[in-house]
Amino acid sequence: MAALTDLTLTETVKGLRTGEFSSMELTQAYLERIDQLEPKLHAFISLTPDKALAQAKAADKRLKSAGDKQLPPLLGLPIAVKDVLSVEGIRATSGSRILENFIPPFSATAVQRLLDAGVVILGKTNTDEFAMGSSTENSAFGTTHNPWNLERVPGGSSGGSAAAVAARLAPVALGTDTGGSVRQPASFCGVTGFKPTYGRISRYGLIAYGSSLDSVGALGRSAQDLAELFSIMAGFDKLDATSMDLPVPDMHLNADVDIKGLRVGVPEEYFIKGIQTEVEEAVRAAVSELENLGAQVRQVSLPHTEYAVPVYYIIAPAEASANLARFDGVRYGLRVESEDIIDMFKETRGSGFGSEVKRRIMLGTYALSAGYYDAYYGQAQKVRALIKRDFEQAFEQVDVIAAPVAPTTAFTIGEHSGDPLSMYLEDVFTLPANLAGIPGIAFPVGFDSDNLPIGMQLMGSHFQEETLFRAAHAYQSASDWHTKAPAVG
Amino acid sequence: MHPEFEPVIGLEIHAVLETRSKMFCDCRLVASTHEQPNVAVCPVCSGMPGTLPVVNHAAVEYALRVALALECEIATTSIFARKSYFYPDLPKGYQISQYEQPLARNGRLKIDTSQGEQTIRIRRVHLEEDTGKLTHLNEDGETYSLVDLNRSGLPLLEIVSQPDMHSAKAVRAYAFGLRSILRYLGVNSGNLEKGFFRIEPNVSIRPVGSRTLGTRTEIKNLNSFRALERGVTYEIERQTELLLQGKDVVQETVGWDEAEQATVSQRSKEDADDYRYFPEPDLPPLVIEQDWVDEIRASLPELPHAKFKRFQAEYDLNAYDAGVLVADEAVADYFEAVVAADAPPKLAANWISGELFGLMRQQDVGIEQLNLPAEDLAGLIKLVDAEHINQNTAKEVLEEMLTSGESAAAIVKARGLQQISDPEQIAHWVQGVLLGNPNQVAEYLGGKQALSGWLFGQVMQAAEGKANPRLLRAELDRQLEELSEGR
Numbered sequence: 001m002a003a004l005t006d007l008t009l010t011e012t013v014k015g016l017r018t019g020e021f022s023s024m025e026l027t028q029a030y031l032e033r034i035d036q037l038e039p040k041l042h043a044f045i046s047l048t049p050d051k052a053l054a055q056a057k058a059a060d061k062r063l064k065s066a067g068d069k070q071l072p073p074l075l076g077l078p079i080a081v082k083d084v085l086s087v088e089g090i091r092a093t094s095g096s097r098i099l100e101n102f103i104p105p106f107s108a109t110a111v112q113r114l115l116d117a118g119v120v121i122l123g124k125t126n127t128d129e130f131a132m133g134s135s136t137e138n139s140a141f142g143t144t145h146n147p148w149n150l151e152r153v154p155g156g157s158s159g160g161s162a163a164a165v166a167a168r169l170a171p172v173a174l175g176t177d178t179g180g181s182v183r184q185p186a187s188f189c190g191v192t193g194f195k196p197t198y199g200r201i202s203r204y205g206l207i208a209y210g211s212s213l214d215s216v217g218a219l220g221r222s223a224q225d226l227a228e229l230f231s232i233m234a235g236f237d238k239l240d241a242t243s244m245d246l247p248v249p250d251m252h253l254n255a256d257v258d259i260k261g262l263r264v265g266v267p268e269e270y271f272i273k274g275i276q277t278e279v280e281e282a283v284r285a286a287v288s289e290l291e292n293l294g295a296q297v298r299q300v301s302l303p304h305t306e307y308a309v310p311v312y313y314i315i316a317p318a319e320a321s322a323n324l325a326r327f328d329g330v331r332y333g334l335r336v337e338s339e340d341i342i343d344m345f346k347e348t349r350g351s352g353f354g355s356e357v358k359r360r361i362m363l364g365t366y367a368l369s370a371g372y373y374d375a376y377y378g379q380a381q382k383v384r385a386l387i388k389r390d391f392e393q394a395f396e397q398v399d400v401i402a403a404p405v406a407p408t409t410a411f412t413i414g415e416h417s418g419d420p421l422s423m424y425l426e427d428v429f430t431l432p433a434n435l436a437g438i439p440g441i442a443f444p445v446g447f448d449s450d451n452l453p454i455g456m457q458l459m460g461s462h463f464q465e466e467t468l469f470r471a472a473h474a475y476q477s478a479s480d481w482h483t484k485a486p487a488v489g
Numbered sequence: 490m491h492p493e494f495e496p497v498i499g500l501e502i503h504a505v506l507e508t509r510s511k512m513f514c515d516c517r518l519v520a521s522t523h524e525q526p527n528v529a530v531c532p533v534c535s536g537m538p539g540t541l542p543v544v545n546h547a548a549v550e551y552a553l554r555v556a557l558a559l560e561c562e563i564a565t566t567s568i569f570a571r572k573s574y575f576y577p578d579l580p581k582g583y584q585i586s587q588y589e590q591p592l593a594r595n596g597r598l599k600i601d602t603s604q605g606e607q608t609i610r611i612r613r614v615h616l617e618e619d620t621g622k623l624t625h626l627n628e629d630g631e632t633y634s635l636v637d638l639n640r641s642g643l644p645l646l647e648i649v650s651q652p653d654m655h656s657a658k659a660v661r662a663y664a665f666g667l668r669s670i671l672r673y674l675g676v677n678s679g680n681l682e683k684g685f686f687r688i689e690p691n692v693s694i695r696p697v698g699s700r701t702l703g704t705r706t707e708i709k710n711l712n713s714f715r716a717l718e719r720g721v722t723y724e725i726e727r728q729t730e731l732l733l734q735g736k737d738v739v740q741e742t743v744g745w746d747e748a749e750q751a752t753v754s755q756r757s758k759e760d761a762d763d764y765r766y767f768p769e770p771d772l773p774p775l776v777i778e779q780d781w782v783d784e785i786r787a788s789l790p791e792l793p794h795a796k797f798k799r800f801q802a803e804y805d806l807n808a809y810d811a812g813v814l815v816a817d818e819a820v821a822d823y824f825e826a827v828v829a830a831d832a833p834p835k836l837a838a839n840w841i842s843g844e845l846f847g848l849m850r851q852q853d854v855g856i857e858q859l860n861l862p863a864e865d866l867a868g869l870i871k872l873v874d875a876e877h878i879n880q881n882t883a884k885e886v887l888e889e890m891l892t893s894g895e896s897a898a899a900i901v902k903a904r905g906l907q908q909i910s911d912p913e914q915i916a917h918w919v920q921g922v923l924l925g926n927p928n929q930v931a932e933y934l935g936g937k938q939a940l941s942g943w944l945f946g947q948v949m950q951a952a953e954g955k956a957n958p959r960l961l962r963a964e965l966d967r968q969l970e971e972l973s974e975g976r
Contacts, residue, residue: 085539086538086539092538092539094538099538102538104532104537104538104539105532105537106532106537108539203541204539204540204541205539205540206539207538207539208538208539208771211770211771212770238543239541239543240541240543241541241542241543241544241771241772241773242541242770242771242772242773318767319767319770321573321765322571322573322581322582322583322765322767324582325573325575325581325582325583326536326538326580326581326582327538328575328577328582330577330580330636331535331536331580331636332537341577341634342575345575365765368573368765368766368767369763369765370763370765373765373766373767377767
């Protein structure tokens with residue numbers, strides 16, 4: 001029998017139900033593997049073994065009680081949660097010194113729905129500080145290493161979750177995606193990751209970065225696994241005024257998902273100069289595979305793609321500059337005492353925030369300043385509308401858009417750290433989906449010559465997540481890239 | 490007021506919309522001045538990371554009531570915006586307000602001053618959230634501040650007028666009229682002391698005839714209508730004085746110092762804050778359906794100004810009496826109930842604004858808590874009107890009515906208080922007093938007119954207060970006249 005930590009979510013839930021193994025055994029297996037590999041990977045900021053074992057014990061009790069016919073769907077399943085998502089009673093640092101000892105008094109809605117579904121929380125995963133970054137190097141608590149090559153970054157900002165799933169430290173992990181923060185690390189670590197439509201999964205309890213762009217997503221071994229999580233987390237939440245009151249498909253993807261006639265668009269603007277050849281080849285090969293499965297492939301145009309980076313790096317920092325104003329040392333988190341209140345603010349924020357966070361606060365503050373607002377924030381919103389329209393027009397012709405997730409495979413730790421702009425350009429393929437508010441799913445479609453995973457993403461129209469899951473699942477039913485595991489060492 | 494200068498005044502009024510819960514969370518509303526600190530606080534209104542605002546539907550409805558009562562244009566779509574600044578009473582580091590697209594614009598409010606009726610234009614009406622409250626302390630040389638977030642997130646309505654007022658009296662009339670409307674609409678108790686109704690006038694001065702506006706100052710900390718009137722008057726005089734001395738007015742915020750009866754400079758606005766407003770991404774645009782607006786419009790009560798006009802026309806009251814009665818809707822309703830029970834309107838107005846207001850002030854209660862049914866007061870007034878009892882007896886009877894709950898007629902009967910109008914009896918009492926006080930009578934006849942009142946009192950005393958005062962006065966005058974002629 002395979003190790004418990006090798007099982008997919010679907011297999012794990014089945015094993016728990018049939019009594020093949022208990023949640024305690026399973027949780028212990030994961031905790032042991034974390035003990036063993038965490039020193040090399042540093043995927044977690046906080047581990048909560050005691051709470052996890054207590055949850056597992058309670059889950060086992062319910063699993064064994066024969067009379068309980070209404071068992072929650074994920075009862076006893078261990079998961080990891082990105083540290084920008086609040087879990088009641090477990091510190092949520094957001095990868096920042098300023099929240100080093102902050103323990104939220106409530107759980108994020110997405111987390112709560114999973115807890116209600118019976119999950120066991122192993123710990124909180126590493127992230128770039130306040131999710132600002134594409135490599136997890138901006139975490140105040142150290143960099144996470146890519147399980148496929150420890151010299152490489154895992155991507156970011158959900159790098160801890162991606163590394164944890166890739167290294168089998170958790171079967172699934174929650175992430176957040178503001179500009180690609182789920183899809184890009186999924187791609188770098190060879191796992192599957194999805195971001196929902198903006199408004200599909202409540203943002204309540206997600207420590208905000210760019211409020212109009214933030215989304216709660218997840219990373220796992222397959223589209224099939226993630227579809228289960230999606231169905232549970234998605235749906236209207238009265239605590240989030242931007243969440244939509246729409247029915248959520250209850251997806252249980254089986255082996256014979258048919259994508260005959262699915263119209264797949266390939267945007268030429270995503271195959272630009274500078275893209276790694278092996279990435280382009282692998283993505284084009286994956287598109288061909290979709291065609292073999294019955295999809296109709298055609299070219300589409302998203303002409304405003306090149307503006308995504310400048311637009312994003314105005315809007316996200318502008319929103320962040322306000323979102324992060326609450327970290328002032330008055331009510332919670334770090335406080336550096338000082339002579340007067342203004343100095344206390346300055347000292348607290350000066351020593352609590354890292355350099356990338358400060359950079360984005362300054363960018364955003366500038367973009368919103370009187371006299372500059374129209375030229376920056378106002379203009380960016382107009383171009384954002386054009387990017388959104390690009391997608392609307394494309395989705396009149398196709399059901400999904402297939403594209404690379406990132407121009408390259410995982411880069412080396414430190415490679416971009418001296419040059420923020422080159423790091424920002426890494427996000428060029430993932431930002432548009434956030435700006436348009438559309439869903440996306442990233443999954444492995446090959447490896448480069450350095451044995452680093454290559455990812456492809458499918459983007460869909462608003463609230464058409466099911467189409468994405470089905471297409472990715474069809475691909476994964478016909479390929480085995482997503483089953484490859486790194487030999488960490 | 491200096492004849493060469495004209496004051497120009499606009500008002501910003503912040504009224505707490507007294508809904509059950511706060512603007513963006515489920516916390517209940519409490520008055521910061523009357524509660525323990527931080528008892529109505531949750532993750533949302535304390536600005537915990539990860540929390541999100543959700544608009545209180547009732548607050549929007551309250552705001553629409555006010556906007557419609559002020560005859561504003563309602564925006565089909567309005568936008569919440571973040572107003573950013575750092576201060577320890579602002580938990581998120583920004584206040585959610587409305588900026589470029591407020592809920593309502595271009596309204597008006599009619600006021601009545603000694604110069605007659607005037608229309609004050611309303612520039613805008615918008616929704617926002619209140620901040621927390623700081624208390625600055627100094628103990629053993631150590632200064633520190635305490636933060637109370639009970640107030641953080643209370644629904645606030647900001648009502649901004651055009652600079653259409655030119656005197657402290659007009660300012661008072663506008664603020665008072667607006668408060669009255671809010672109370673009629675049931676959205677605000679109008680309590681200045683609790684900070685539920687905050688008035689911030691912007692005052693400037695310009696030469697009479699000039700069309701341009703002078704440099705303005707904003708007055709804060711006006712906790713009563715008296716302070717409002719005095720603060721504005723002070724500021725007008727201060728600015729006029731500066732201009733007369735050839736000095737400039739500095740644009741700044743000043744605070745009214747009650748002890749000093751003066752305004753004190755608080756904050757210069759020369760280096761104006763940049764609030765970096767931008768649309769609140771956590772809240773979708775506020776869309777107002779026309780049906781809802783129509784429904785609210787149809788449900789509006791008769792408003793104070795309309796009632797003021799009607800009371801004058803229908804009950805033949807003067808402007809003063811009508812104004813006093815309509816200021817409080819409960820009082821106006823009570824007045825109409827008293828009149829409906831056949832009391833003469835003028836007498837009813839006098840009794841309510843005299844005796845009843847005194848009792849309300851004394852007991853610090855509203856008219857409905859006085860435990861005096863309108864029919865009972867009407868019964869009392871009718872006894873006075875028919876000269877069955879006199880005014881002084883009536884006051885005694887009223888006191889007993891309030892304690893015993895008996896009707897006026899029953900009390901008068903039981904205590905034999907019925908007024909005596911028998912001319913012979915009255916003549917007898919008068920005669921007795923005049924004979925018994927020869928010295929005073931002599932002085933009176935010698936020209937000391939004031940003694941007539943004293944003599945009247947003596948006769949009333951002899952009558953145990955029951956004499957018909959009109960007949961008593963006539964009889965007293967008659968007998969004194971006789972004596973005078975007899976000399």
